[in-house]
Amino acid sequence: CHCLRLVLGDQLNPAHSWFQTVDAQVVYVLMEVRQETDYVLHHAQKILAIFAAMRDFARHLRAAGHRVRYVAVDDPSNRQTIPDNLTALMQHYDAQRIEWQAPDEWRLDEQLRQWATDQAFASASVDSEHFLSTRHEIAEFFAGRKQWLMEHFYRHMRRRFGLLIDAQGKPEGGKWNFDHDNRKPWPGTPAEPVDARPQHDHQALWQSVQHCGVNSFGDAQAARLRWPLNRDEALACLQAFIQDGLPHFGDFEDAMSSTGQRLFHSLLSFALNVKMLHPLEVVQRAQAAYYSGAAPLAAVEGFIRQIMGWREYVRGIYWAHMPAYAQHNALDHHQPLPHWFWSGDTGMRCLQHAIGQSLHTAHAHHIQRLMVIGNFALLAGLDPQALHRWYLGIYIDAFEWVELPNTLGMSQWADGGLIATKPYVSSAAYIHRMSDYCQGCRYDHKQKLGERACPFNALYWDFFDRHQALLSGNHRLGMVYRQLQKMHGPQLDALKAQALQIRARLDTL
Ligand code: FAD
Ligand code: SF4
Numbered sequence: 001c002h003c004l005r006l007v008l009g010d011q012l013n014p015a016h017s018w019f020q021t022v023d024a025q026v027v028y029v030l031m032e033v034r035q036e037t038d039y040v041l042h043h044a045q046k047i048l049a050i051f052a053a054m055r056d057f058a059r060h061l062r063a064a065g066h067r068v069r070y071v072a073v074d075d076p077s078n079r080q081t082i083p084d085n086l087t088a089l090m091q092h093y094d095a096q097r098i099e100w101q102a103p104d105e106w107r108l109d110e111q112l113r114q115w116a117t118d119q120a121f122a123s124a125s126v127d128s129e130h131f132l133s134t135r136h137e138i139a140e141f142f143a144g145r146k147q148w149l150m151e152h153f154y155r156h157m158r159r160r161f162g163l164l165i166d167a168q169g170k171p172e173g174g175k176w177n178f179d180h181d182n183r184k185p186w187p188g189t190p191a192e193p194v195d196a197r198p199q200h201d202h203q204a205l206w207q208s209v210q211h212c213g214v215n216s217f218g219d220a221q222a223a224r225l226r227w228p229l230n231r232d233e234a235l236a237c238l239q240a241f242i243q244d245g246l247p248h249f250g251d252f253e254d255a256m257s258s259t260g261q262r263l264f265h266s267l268l269s270f271a272l273n274v275k276m277l278h279p280l281e282v283v284q285r286a287q288a289a290y291y292s293g294a295a296p297l298a299a300v301e302g303f304i305r306q307i308m309g310w311r312e313y314v315r316g317i318y319w320a321h322m323p324a325y326a327q328h329n330a331l332d333h334h335q336p337l338p339h340w341f342w343s344g345d346t347g348m349r350c351l352q353h354a355i356g357q358s359l360h361t362a363h364a365h366h367i368q369r370l371m372v373i374g375n376f377a378l379l380a381g382l383d384p385q386a387l388h389r390w391y392l393g394i395y396i397d398a399f400e401w402v403e404l405p406n407t408l409g410m411s412q413w414a415d416g417g418l419i420a421t422k423p424y425v426s427s428a429a430y431i432h433r434m435s436d437y438c439q440g441c442r443y444d445h446k447q448k449l450g451e452r453a454c455p456f457n458a459l460y461w462d463f464f465d466r467h468q469a470l471l472s473g474n475h476r477l478g479m480v481y482r483q484l485q486k487m488h489g490p491q492l493d494a495l496k497a498q499a500l501q502i503r504a505r506l507d508t509l
């Protein structure tokens with residue numbers, strides 16, 4: 001009798017133990033469904049890259065001798081939801097058993113579990129063999145603690161995997177964290193590495209997606225899709241990054257530039273999140289670059305922390321707190337997103353660049369996401385759930401388990417401070433220091449009041465004033481509130497009036 005094994009679009013890991021033996025009784029099922037294109041409005045490249053990578057993966061499995069059933073988006077037999085297709089395929093193959101790899105998203109996990117309980121046949125969910133920690137490990141690690149500090153978990157992981165640990169069992173260089181040495185603005189040198197990513201032409205696939213009536217936004221770029229679509233391509237991207245990007249990753253991790261979009265970031269998040277690359281191999285390659293003298297410790301440690309620390313940590317937060325987590329709105333923000341989130345058409349040059357780049361490439365790096373787009377959204381009081389849907393749709397690497405805690409928690413403080421010990425906000429001074437965006441902007445980063453004043457400035461003070469009741473007790477914000485105290489009177493009144501006016505006309509900024 002047959003067994004079906006479902007492979008989801010973000011489970012394209014050829015090293016999974018499932019694929020190590022060939023069994024004629026096992027049929028691997030991959031499907032392109034409207035359920036997945038439509039749960040949120042997606043960037044065209046995200047839909048295209050996932051479908052194209054799934055097709056490549058199916059070809060790879062067939063070539064290795066496995067039986068594969070691939071349900072294309074325009075296949076007449078496609079019922080367009082995962083459960084409906086599975087029910088039909090179980091019948092078609094007269095299968096008695098179904099297996100799937102544990103999904104990373106709560107919505108899919110629930111859907112599959114519920115569907116399976118109504119069926120007569122046997123079912124099992126197996127490990128996806130991708131992450132370095134289990135779904136619930138972080139909740140156990142932090143049990144009983146009020147604040148779940150990423151840094152604690154990160155050290156635990158470094159010790160467990162012996163990463164950057166010296167012969168005495170101490171962290172290399174005598175410190176766990178070298179952020180102090182990182183985070184410089186980029187003066188234009190060293191030059192950005194050459195973009196070594198592959199180039200694909202997927203116009204035919206894009207036409208069939210469009211023909212099915214799938215809605216999307218952003219540039220399709222079907223004829224020159226720049227994302228790695230299989231493990232070999234992902235490994236080549238990893239190799240190029242370790243050689244050319246990693247040595248400067250730390251120095252310019254937080255820098256932004258209108259002439260360099262990528263700077264020294266890896267652009268590996270898509271390959272990691274669809275599981276073409278394993279996080280351990282990525283961090284081990286980075287570690288090897290340190291030991292061979294090819295990259296400095298501060299850069300390597302900073303990079304490893306993103307993957308072994310942040311990436312695993314946000315996943316743990318997600319599983320510990322879903323489904324309630326998605327509804328949090330601690331600051332009670334309800335302002336709709338301005339229209340320029342879908343066009344980049346704003347006079348604020350930092351946002352024009354960060355959003356314009358996101359629409360064009362389906363990617364922006366961490367500081368653009370956090371300190372430009374997220375910063376503005378939080379200061380302006382945008383609805384965190386609407387913002388979450390925007391982030392989930394626009395980025396090539398956006399899957400809810402990683403996107404939601406980053407957007408709702410880290411960026412919007414909507415979880416009331418579970419992830420971020422204080423809200424990540426700044427006035428124009430930070431953006432001016434870390435980028436060249438302010439040069440040539442319609443607004444003046446130094447002015448607080450008047451027509452030409454940068455909107456970030458008045459919004460910044462107004463934000464802390466509006467949320468005094470909730471935030472003034474936070475010991476990390478003592479200095480901000482002492483400064484605000486000194487501004488009471490006409491100065492603060494004028495800033496509040498300016499902020500009120502800005503918030504009333506977000507669409508026209
Ligand atoms: P690099 O800067 O080269 O970093 C290396 C890797 O570290 C990344 O590929 C990623 O796997 C990991 N990483 C870095 N920061 C984080 C983080 N905060 N959380 C989890 N992993 C991290 N990342 C996603 O993968 N998907 C998302 O949907 C996503 N949404 C975000 C939303 C907001 C509001 C913010 C502030 C951050 C978000 N991030 C998300 C984290 C981060 O911005 C991206 O992982 C990174 O920009 C991807 O580009 P890169 O591969 O060049 O990263
Ligand atoms: Fe952004 Fe203000 Fe600088 Fe313009 S002046 S780029 S709006 S921070």
